[in-house]
Amino acid sequence: MSDNRSAAIEYARSQHDRYLSDLIELVRIPSVSTDPAHKADMRVAAEHVVTRLKAIGMENIQIIETAGHPAIYADYLHSPGKPTVIIYGHYDVQPAEPLDLWETPPYEPTLRDGKLFGRGASDMKGQVMASIHAVEAVMKHGGLPVNVKWLIEGEEEIGSPNLLKVIEDNQELFKADFALNPDGGILGEELPAIIYGLRGLAYFEVHVYGPDHDLHSGIYGGAVLNPAAELTRLIAGMHDANGHITLPGFYEDVRPLDADERAELARLPTDNDYYLKHTGAPMLWGEKGYSPVEHTGGRPTLEVNGLLSGFTGEGAKTVLPSKAMAKISCRLVPDQDPEAIHQSLLKYMEQNVRSAVTWDVKVVSAGNPASITSRNSEGVKALANAMETVWGVRPLFRREGGSVPVVYQMNKILGIDSVLTGFGLPDDNLHAPNEKLTLGPWYKGIEALIHFFHNL
Amino acid sequence: MSDNRSAAIEYARSQHDRYLSDLIELVRIPSVSTDPAHKADMRVAAEHVVTRLKAIGMENIQIIETAGHPAIYADYLHSPGKPTVIIYGHYDVQPAEPLDLWETPPYEPTLRDGKLFGRGASDMKGQVMASIHAVEAVMKHGGLPVNVKWLIEGEEEIGSPNLLKVIEDNQELFKADFALNPDGGILGEELPAIIYGLRGLAYFEVHVYGPDHDLHSGIYGGAVLNPAAELTRLIAGMHDANGHITLPGFYEDVRPLDADERAELARLPTDNDYYLKHTGAPMLWGEKGYSPVEHTGGRPTLEVNGLLSGFTGEGAKTVLPSKAMAKISCRLVPDQDPEAIHQSLLKYMEQNVRSAVTWDVKVVSAGNPASITSRNSEGVKALANAMETVWGVRPLFRREGGSVPVVYQMNKILGIDSVLTGFGLPDDNLHAPNEKLTLGPWYKGIEALIHFFHNL
Numbered sequence: 001m002s003d004n005r006s007a008a009i010e011y012a013r014s015q016h017d018r019y020l021s022d023l024i025e026l027v028r029i030p031s032v033s034t035d036p037a038h039k040a041d042m043r044v045a046a047e048h049v050v051t052r053l054k055a056i057g058m059e060n061i062q063i064i065e066t067a068g069h070p071a072i073y074a075d076y077l078h079s080p081g082k083p084t085v086i087i088y089g090h091y092d093v094q095p096a097e098p099l100d101l102w103e104t105p106p107y108e109p110t111l112r113d114g115k116l117f118g119r120g121a122s123d124m125k126g127q128v129m130a131s132i133h134a135v136e137a138v139m140k141h142g143g144l145p146v147n148v149k150w151l152i153e154g155e156e157e158i159g160s161p162n163l164l165k166v167i168e169d170n171q172e173l174f175k176a177d178f179a180l181n182p183d184g185g186i187l188g189e190e191l192p193a194i195i196y197g198l199r200g201l202a203y204f205e206v207h208v209y210g211p212d213h214d215l216h217s218g219i220y221g222g223a224v225l226n227p228a229a230e231l232t233r234l235i236a237g238m239h240d241a242n243g244h245i246t247l248p249g250f251y252e253d254v255r256p257l258d259a260d261e262r263a264e265l266a267r268l269p270t271d272n273d274y275y276l277k278h279t280g281a282p283m284l285w286g287e288k289g290y291s292p293v294e295h296t297g298g299r300p301t302l303e304v305n306g307l308l309s310g311f312t313g314e315g316a317k318t319v320l321p322s323k324a325m326a327k328i329s330c331r332l333v334p335d336q337d338p339e340a341i342h343q344s345l346l347k348y349m350e351q352n353v354r355s356a357v358t359w360d361v362k363v364v365s366a367g368n369p370a371s372i373t374s375r376n377s378e379g380v381k382a383l384a385n386a387m388e389t390v391w392g393v394r395p396l397f398r399r400e401g402g403s404v405p406v407v408y409q410m411n412k413i414l415g416i417d418s419v420l421t422g423f424g425l426p427d428d429n430l431h432a433p434n435e436k437l438t439l440g441p442w443y444k445g446i447e448a449l450i451h452f453f454h455n456l
Numbered sequence: 457m458s459d460n461r462s463a464a465i466e467y468a469r470s471q472h473d474r475y476l477s478d479l480i481e482l483v484r485i486p487s488v489s490t491d492p493a494h495k496a497d498m499r500v501a502a503e504h505v506v507t508r509l510k511a512i513g514m515e516n517i518q519i520i521e522t523a524g525h526p527a528i529y530a531d532y533l534h535s536p537g538k539p540t541v542i543i544y545g546h547y548d549v550q551p552a553e554p555l556d557l558w559e560t561p562p563y564e565p566t567l568r569d570g571k572l573f574g575r576g577a578s579d580m581k582g583q584v585m586a587s588i589h590a591v592e593a594v595m596k597h598g599g600l601p602v603n604v605k606w607l608i609e610g611e612e613e614i615g616s617p618n619l620l621k622v623i624e625d626n627q628e629l630f631k632a633d634f635a636l637n638p639d640g641g642i643l644g645e646e647l648p649a650i651i652y653g654l655r656g657l658a659y660f661e662v663h664v665y666g667p668d669h670d671l672h673s674g675i676y677g678g679a680v681l682n683p684a685a686e687l688t689r690l691i692a693g694m695h696d697a698n699g700h701i702t703l704p705g706f707y708e709d710v711r712p713l714d715a716d717e718r719a720e721l722a723r724l725p726t727d728n729d730y731y732l733k734h735t736g737a738p739m740l741w742g743e744k745g746y747s748p749v750e751h752t753g754g755r756p757t758l759e760v761n762g763l764l765s766g767f768t769g770e771g772a773k774t775v776l777p778s779k780a781m782a783k784i785s786c787r788l789v790p791d792q793d794p795e796a797i798h799q800s801l802l803k804y805m806e807q808n809v810r811s812a813v814t815w816d817v818k819v820v821s822a823g824n825p826a827s828i829t830s831r832n833s834e835g836v837k838a839l840a841n842a843m844e845t846v847w848g849v850r851p852l853f854r855r856e857g858g859s860v861p862v863v864y865q866m867n868k869i870l871g872i873d874s875v876l877t878g879f880g881l882p883d884d885n886l887h888a889p890n891e892k893l894t895l896g897p898w899y900k901g902i903e904a905l906i907h908f909f910h911n912l
Contacts, residue, residue, distance in 0.1 A: 199674060201674070210737055210738075211735040211737045212735070212736025212737070213736060215735055216857075216858060217757070217761060217785060217787065218655060218752075218787055218857040218858025218859055219752060219856075219857045219858055220731070220734070220735050220752060220857070221752065221787050221857060222742050222743065222748075222751030222752050222755055222757040223731050223735070223740055223741075223742050223748035223751040223752050224731070224735050224737040224740060224741055224742070225737070225741035226760055228691075228760035228761075228762070228763050228782075229691060229695065229759070229760045231688070231763075232688035232689075232691040232692045232760065232763070232782075233688075233691075233692040233695075235684075235685060235688040235689075235692075236688045236689040236691075236692035236693070237692070238685075239685065239689075275676070275679050278676070279667040279668075279671055279676050279679070279680050280667050280669060280778075281667045281668070281680040281681070281812065281813075282666075282811065282812060282814055283811060283812045284679055284680060284812070285679075285680055285681035285810070285812035286678050286679050286680070287678065292679035295678030295679040296674075296675065296676060296677065296678045296679050299678055301673070301677045301678040303673045303677045303682050303685070303776055304682055304684035304685045304688065304765065304766065304777070304780075305673060305684075305766050305767050305772075305773060305774060305775050305776070306765060306766035306767040306768040306773075306775070306777070307684050307687075307688075307765040307766065307768070307780060308764060308768040309760065309762060309763040310760065310761050310762035310763065310783065311761050311762040311783060312762045312764040312781070312783070315820060316659040316761075316783075316785070316820045316821055317761060317762075317783075318657065318659070318761060318858075319762070320759055320761070321760070321761070324760075325768070326688075327767060327768070327772075327773075329772070329774060331673065331674055331677050331678070354741070355738065355739060356737065356738060356739045356740070357738060358738055364771060365772055400674070400675075401672075401676070401678070402672060402674030402675055402774075403674055403774075
């Protein structure tokens with residue numbers, strides 16, 4: 001190990017108390033992006049991050065105003081000829097409600113059993129601070145061997161509505177070789193992980209209309225097609241008995257999982273028992289021929305997210321509803337195109353809806369394809385080796401079933417891949433009461449990031 | 457025509473102004489049974505009806521208290537050896553909301569173009585008053601040639617929750633040969649009608665449960681069976697492509713429509729255009745081999761009354777719901793048994809629900825079978841002849857698709873059939889703003905009831 005590298009690691013190990021108190025300061029700020037009552041707190045949190053970036057020597061710091069909450073840019077570009085990494089983060093948090101389920105108040109960070117409890121401790125103030133601490137440690141001991149840029153937004157928890165414009169408007173500023181995005185997590189205290197694939201998302205509302213007003217089910221029932229019944233028939237027909245999706249051409253662009261990747265995914269500790277435990281479902285069920293980790297990471301889905309029609313209150317109302325609605329969304333894998341999926345859904349409806357009703361499909365969102373990074377890119381290799389150095393085991397390579405719009409947006413606009421990681425655990429209660437950060441893996445994560453910068 | 461009969465008719469013709477002002481007085485009382493704010497008005501309306509019954513000479517008048525609003529009994533039993541008719545009515549009305557859609561206030565009855573506008577004018581204060589006026593006219597001119605009893609309840613618009621107990625507790629009091637129930641209607645100003653069949657009702661909630669909490673559709677979607685999707689598959693399977701219901705044994709007890717009855721039903725003016733106009737559906741649709749009037753009157757149905765699952769607000773929430781619910785009800789025909797239909801639904805679920813979810817079926821109501829009266833009973837013949845005398849055309853014989861619990865309750869407890877009629881029109885806006893009663897057919901209806909009593 002180089003002197004600089006080991007000095008930085010040693011330094012980081014000496015700073016645990018300060019790292020913790022720095023994080024506590026940030027978690028104290030209730031930066032809830034969705035709640036207008038916290039608008040001032042959002043600004044306080046952004047300025048707090050700016051202060052931190054300035055303190056470790058970052059340059060060209062800018063607060064980029066948006067139609068919503070501001071984003072932060074900073075850089076340190078003093079290693080010509082070396083790669084430029086853009087580090088992504090967000091300083092906003094989910095609302096803390098329901099408050100009565102918190103054992104200690106969400107914005108009074110509390111240490112118990114080596115875990116820091118507080119809203120945002122894991123998602124993702126802890127991860128932002130880990131990145132800042134790692135960069136600082138490296139800078140202090142021989143200087144940064146790479147160039148870094150930062151993009152810390154304030155609207156991730158509300159779907160990053162203004163981020164696309166921020167990136168589009170500042171393409172030159174954000175130019176980089178790849179992104180480091182620590183908004184993911186690892187699989188256990190001793191199970192480091194790197195996410196190399198994310199699913200995309202296309203979200204629709206399907207409406208079926210029958211009679212022009214709600215009818216009395218006695219007087220008219222039997223003589224008209226019930227739109228709720230027709231909607232159920234349409235949805236039921238969207239899967240076959242093997243769990244395959246039947247929309248015309250739905251699988252046309254799906255990149256198959258090759259044997260190599262399936263073997264890698266099979267190494268993951270997320271087996272059937274894991275999915276049974278975390279879902280609480282009576283049994284697992286999915287597309288024939290694939291494992292749960294493939295179902296959720298490597299295969300596309302079509303899910304009903306919501307159903308609404310007619311009378312849903314207590315008791316009996318004998319209505320024959322005039323309309324019925326379903327929220328339906330597809331998780332997409334490489335190389336599916338959300339707009340092609342939209343067309344596929346329209347074609348299915350055209351082919352299947354009976355003419356005794358009318359229908360339409362509203363696109364709620366269809367601009368978010370899947371993304372995937374080579375497991376052999378420079379960034380991934382540097383991080384994988386760093387994690388192996390720290391944990392002593394090779395990290396697991398995961399495909400994540402969810403969607404992280406910024407990863408796709410950076411790829412589309414800036415042409416760069418993201419290395420996705422993070423040092424939280426699966427049971428950190430993200431978006432739930434009693435969110436926590438386990439400090440052991442978090443300190444290891446800071447060390448891993450120090451190695452990562454040196455590995456590049 | 458006997459002197460008494462023609463004198464009564466002549467008298468009724470001379471009383472139109474008084475009949476109208478009497479009705480206006482009753483419609484002025486906002487006797488909304490569902491609204492606790494109108495509890496005192498309910499009592500005022502009941503006492504108003506009592507006063508009317510007393511005024512025409514009825515005897516043994518009783519206000520029968522219930523857990524809700526009171527029912528009224530009265531009788532006049534001075535024709536030994538002649539039949540006893542129990543006249544049913546209700547003095548409560550539906551709420552008038554939305555008030556802003558009324559052209560004139562609902563409880564300030566207003567005459568326009570020979571129609572009286574006001575809540576309850578047609579449903580059914582007009583019908584109750586028509587019965588009282590007819591009995592009075594007959595009594596004044598030679599006396600009642602039959603025995604009459606009255607049962608006027610105050611809870612019809614909330615489903616008659618206490619009526620069963622009232623009848624059960626007073627079986628001797630309500631003993632009669634048959635019931636006259638004018639809570640139906642005719643089909644046009646020149647189209648008198650008698651309802652001889654009503655469908656029954658069995659109402660269920662079907663619940664499907666999957667994961668034990670709502671899941672992130674990205675992280676877990678694909679690995680578990682979506683309960684909303686499973687519910688749609690189950691509902692879709694409840695009908696085949698010909699609109700037949702697939703629940704095991706569902707049609708076992710259905711009394712077929714015979715050729716004679718189908719010919720009679722085919723006389724009805726409620727053709728395809730009628731159903732298209734009144735439903736506003738893009739086209740009609742129903743069980744193969746039957747006409748709309750048969751679909752709604754003579755054949756059983758299974759309708760989805762409501763659907764609810766997951767996220768149904770604006771925009772996107774990527775939830776994989778933990779449960780899904782449907783309200784499903786069956787309209788039943790003679791001789792289907794609601795409890796057998798419940799068992800049939802349970803059997804369908806047992807045979808079809810996949811084990812990756814759990815389920816249950818809640819019975820909302822299953823105590824209301826269909827009822828049917830002979831078209832040749834004494835009561836029906838007396839009324840049919842009376843209508844033909846007044847309108848100059850033979851009345852149409854209808855099966856009504858809805859359910860009138862009191863008809864079944866009287867049949868079950870008292871062992872009697874009901875003759876269902878009424879003098880409102882299909883466009884009277886029952887349960888809607890601008891309810892009205894067209895006076896022409898209403899006056900004719902009073903005359904028809906005078907003939908009816910004389911025909912018995």
